[in-house]
Amino acid sequence: MAKTILVVDDKEELRVLLKSYLEQEGFHIVTAVNGRDALFIARQEKPDLIILDLMMPEMGGYDFMRAHSREANTPTIILTAKLEENDKILGLELGADDYVTKPFSMRELTARVRAVLRRVGKEDVEQDILRAADIVLDRNGRLVTVNNNTVDLTPSEFDLLATLMSSPGRAFSRLDLLDRLQGTAFEGYERTIDVHIRNLRTKIEPDPKNPRYVETVYGFGYRFANEN
Secondary structure, three states: OOOEEEEEOOOHHHHHHHHHHHHHOOOEEEEEOOHHHHHHHHHHHOOOEEEEEOOOOOOOHHHHHHHHOOOOOOOEEEEEOOOOHHHHHHHHHOOOOEEEEOOOOHHHHHHHHHHHHHHOOOOOOOOOEEEEOOEEEEOOOOEEEEOOEEEOOOHHHHHHHHHHHHOOOOOEEHHHHHHHOOOOOOOOOOOHHHHHHHHHHHHHOOOOOOOOOEEEEOOOEEEEOOOO
16 A cells, blocks of 8 residues: 655645655655644544645644644654754754755655655565566565566566566656666666566566566556556
């Protein structure tokens, strides 16, 4: 089940941007325009994590944290344009788990979100065995079978398949997939992923030219079919 993140910021453009990007990353996003609205939404939605601006009308981030902490212990990432050291310290003293200063990259924020969720034990634990239709992937054994036949994958192909199978139906950009490959060396070109996907399809697809499992998301990247 997707983790719920509450984004609290009075800037509509930023709320829309964060919602769009984080939903592509597989999270369920709810938003609020200030701390007062956020208190109400947090009671209803019980989010797994809060991304919180500090400077907002009606109720700012600090006041929200003081009030919300009396009701729940929700991991929080502070999002603010303020640079003063005292602001950072106060936020952390009030219980914030991380602090991101505007402007920021969406990739950095997503990485911090995942890191906080891992630390507090709220991100899904990776399954050792992944199954989809005729494919079985064993993370521990680094083994893949299709129709009970072992398929010989390179480390890059295995990691790509594991990433895609772990979130069926979710679209991963080429850059996302490049970031998630561990222990492999790349020249930094996102299109390198296309080569590995093509090779992967020849090994696991009944008809590589008409893939059943690894689908192309045109202009973006790839996803593992949600239903087969």
